[in-house]
Amino acid sequence: MKRLYILSGLIVFVSSLSIAQDIQNNPGSNHGNKFEQLGTILPTPNEQRTASGAPGVKYWQQRADYDIKCELDEKNLTLKGSETVTYTNNSPDPLTYIWLQLDENEHSSDRNANYQDASRFPSTLTTGSIDNASKKSNNNLGINITKITDVAGKNLAYTVNKTMMRVDLPIALKNGQKFIFNIDWNYHISNRQTVGGRGGYEFFPEDGNYLFTMSQWYPRLCVYSDFQGWQNHQFTGRGEFALTFGDFKVQMTVPADHLIGSTGECINYTAVLNPLQLSRYNAARKSSVPIEIQTLNEAKLAETRKSTAKKTWVFHANNVRDFAWTSSRKFIWDGMNQKIEGNGNNVMCMSFYGKEAYNLYSKFSTRAVAHTIKTYSDFTIPYPYPVAQSIEASNGMEYPMICFNYGRTNSDGTYSESTKNGMLGVIIHEVGHNFFPMIVNSDERQWTWMDEGLNSFVEYLTEELWDNTFPSKKGPAYTIVDYMKLPKDELEPIMTNSENITRFGPNAYSKPATGLNILRETIMGRELFDFAFKQYAKRWAFKHPTPADLFRTMEDASGEDLDWFWRGWFYGTDACDISLDSVKFAQPDFATRTDPTRIEMVKIDKPLLNSFDDISKIKNRSDMKISFYVDKDVATHDFYYKYDRGLVSVDNTTATKTEETSNLELVPVNEQQKYAGKYLYELNFSNKGGLVMPIIVQFTYKDGSTEIDRIPAQIWRHNEKSTSKFYAKDKEVASILIDPLRETADIDTSNNIWGADKAKESKFQLYKAKAASARGQSSGINPMQSAGGK
Structure with missing residues (x-):
């Protein structure tokens, strides 16, 4: 999920388990900690997950296939459904029960897993504040399980615990076996504008219509993995999802005038589209620019005619971990083709949006979808699915082949630049989630950053x-x-576990994305990084990676020891603050003589015998069974054999020794010119922030030219608090600036300068987008309005 939701003036955070450690090898020392290998911090490699970061020869994962039928009741705002699940146990473990997620219980007043945070009297009192603080009876939200049976129709025992449901199996499910069962369920659809969350409905009072985003809408299997067992941590609204791959067949019955966008491909467009829509769709599949399948005028007309008839849409999706869909009569619908290099895949890129977003989405949305899957394919693996689409629904959330994004114009059709950029950013981000975690299927409930951080990084490359x-x-x-x-x-x-993070956005999104970009641009270089990152995506596509699998793969594929970086950036909270404390400057001065010969008073060595006769020597001498080699072989009786035993006499009084004390010689006159023009500098640095990072030094010479030296972070290995670097330059330095392009996230640049009267720090123009409203519209007068809407 891409946004923190503000519900009636309250920002809701939640809490669970934190797992983070920074084991130090040499605590208290100025070295031997930050460059120590991660060692036992990472899990022990095994036959499922190798030390190289690749899946092992005995890697396995479970599978869940779904056949779902559901019906949307727009009048009563309910959804009812039935599903048949085929669960395959590929693990070596016999299973006596299975766990499913009931995410809709998040909205229930008595079946959720909110684990509430502390709260205070609000600074501004609103009715929403009071409602949130009031004790309520059952609010009639959450999923209702009406029946669970096996393939023969026999009832199965089950237990609902908040947002999780355990289904007990009649007999243990062994390796290689399948279990087929049926679930009937229903729930009241929540208003996501007031209740919050990722799915639900939005009501448009001006035209009396609804827009439905159906996500986390069916009971779905938890992951059972080799590294964790069942991932059945409760869903509190923050930590997202760990899910099992499988094939889906889904039939949705909705009002006949609705359009549906969905995970997968529709297999009955001929039954649900009119001939004109179908012809436009087929044309869009071959077009390099978006073609409207349902036009703006047709969508406006549909808003005024509410059909009482129904239609059933049927979609198939293969090898996906989840399934989501949207339904509304308000939709404009457009599409275009994007060919993917590497696998030759022709992807139908589409957007669904209301008239409120037309001037933005018709220009940018589908083009941004196409650009995103192409760019992500270049940096990871070729996009494998047949569809990618963006739905304007004034929120941000991702699912296989479909995502929900904001981005509406003002009522006059204009928009601010921040709204445009915000819309583009969220579309790229949410479409990008197809790769992380929809394909490279990390456990978001445990490690949000593996989903959001990696995706934010490739989002940045794509932007x-x-x-x-x-x-x-x-x-x-x-x-x-x-x-x-x-x-x-x-x-x-x-x-840190996602539920325990205080500043969620910077920690789970920005800091890991920034770290990866520093690795790419400053530490490893693009060629090494891009190869290793691609290798990670290839190895773990359609599998369940852990942090260790990423860390190990990046090192294995690049030949770079990055444990110091993972330790500091991912396991620690230290910041980068490298200070240029002092600069020593000199020019060569040629010696005219060498050091004289020295006469030294020396002493003759005494016999080298231990000062104390230890017990082993005493016992060995007294043991008649032991004989010593030198006593048996007189050939070993050299001078020191006798000297040690006092068999020879030596005068050990003080003697004199003549010694040449210098191995230096004068620089020949004909070579002096080579070194006479050198300027010598010693730069002394201290690590004030604690995070070891490369030192990037920019020299500005008196002639105005500049030069940059990039010192790897390993310069801190033997002293993590201070270090130095000696330079011999051909020109005199006017000033020195550390980290001139601000590559290392140094938190204090005031101590990065020597020769401050001459050094000019690089300037960056920073942009800050205005906070978008709930619908992603701008406030105030935007430039388009000022220019007459041009």
Whole structure:
């Protein structure tokens, strides 16, 4: 999920388990900690997950296939459904029960897993504040399970615990076996504008219509994995989902005048579309620009004619971990083709949006979808699915082949630049989630950053390739500085369970994205990083990776030891603050003589015997069975054999020794010119922030030219608190600036300069988008309005 939701003036946070550690090898020392290998911090490699970061020869994962039928009742705002699940146990473990997620219980007043945070009297009292603080009876939300049976129709025992449901199996399900069961269920659809959450409905009072986003809408299997067993941590609204791959067949019965966008491909368009819509759809599949399948005028007309008839849409999706859909009569619908290099896949890129978003979405949405899957394919793996689509629904959330995004214009059709950029950013981000975690299927409930952080990083690469002036906020190192400089009691490591994170956005999105970009641009270089990152995506596509699998793969595929980086950036809260403390400057001065010969008073060595006769020597001498080699072989009786035993006499009084004390010689006159013009500098640095990072030094010479030296982070290995670097330059230095391009997220640049009267720090124009309203519209007078809507 991409936004923190504000519900009636309250920002809701939740809590669970934190797992983060920074084991130090040499605590209290100025070295031997930050560059120590991660060692036992990472799980022990095994036959499922190798030390290289690749899946092992005995890697396995479960499978869940779904056949679902459901019906949307727009009048009563309910959804009822039945599903048949085929669960395959590929694990070596016999299973006596299985766990399913009932995410709709998040909205229930008595079946949720809110685990509430502390609260205070609100600064501004609203009716919503009082409602949230009131004790309520059952609000009639949450999923109702009406029946669970096996394939023969026999009832199965089950237990609902908040947002989780355990189904007990009649007999143990062994390796390689399948279990087929049926679930009937229903629930009242919630108003996501007031209740919050990822799915639900939005009502448009001006035209009396609804827009439904159906997500987490069916009971779905939890992951059972080799590294965790059942991932059945309760859903509190923050930590997202760990899900099992499978095939889906879904039939949705909705009002006949609705259009549906969905995970997968519709297999009965001929039955649900009129001939004109069908012909436009087929044309869009071959078009390199968006073609409207349902036009703006047709959508406006549909809003005024509410059909009482019904239609059933049927979709198939193969090898996906989830399924979501949207339904409304308000939709404009457009599409275009995007060919993917690498697998030759022709992807139908589509957008569904209301008239409220037309001037933005018709221009940008589908083009942004196409750009995103192409760019992500270049950086990871070729996009494998037949469809990718963006739905304007004034929120942000992702599912396989479909995502929900904001981005509406003002009533006059104009929009601000921040609204445009915000819309583009959220579309790229949500469409990008097809790769992380929909394909590279990490456990979001445990490690939000593996989903959001990795995706935010590739989002940044994609935004940069969309428009070189795009004001990206997740990726550039300088944008994370304000977070990194916070007091330690306001921070936690990236390697923290999602429920425990206080500043969720910077920790789970921006800091990991920034770290990966620093690896790519500053530490590893693009060629090494891109190869290793692609390798990770290839290895773990359609599998369940852990953080260790990413860390190990990046090192295995690049030949770079990055444990110091993972330790500092992901397991710690230290910031980068490298200070240029002092600069020593000199020019060569040629010696005219060498050091004289020295006469030294020396002493003759005494016999080298231990000062104390230890018990082993005493016992060995007294043991008649032991004989010593030198006593048996007289050939070993050299001078010292006799000297040690006092058999020879040596005068050990003080003697004199003549010694040449220098191995230096004068520089020949004909070579002096080579070194006479050198300027010598010693730069002394201290690590004030605690995070070891590369030192990037920019020299500005007196002739105005500049030069940059990039010192790897390993310069801190033997002293993590201070270090130095000696330079011999051909020109005199006027000033020195550390980290001139702000690549390391240094939190204090005031100590980065020597020769401050001459050094000019690089300037960056920073952009800050206005906070978008609930519908992603701008406030105030935007430039388009001022220019007459042009």
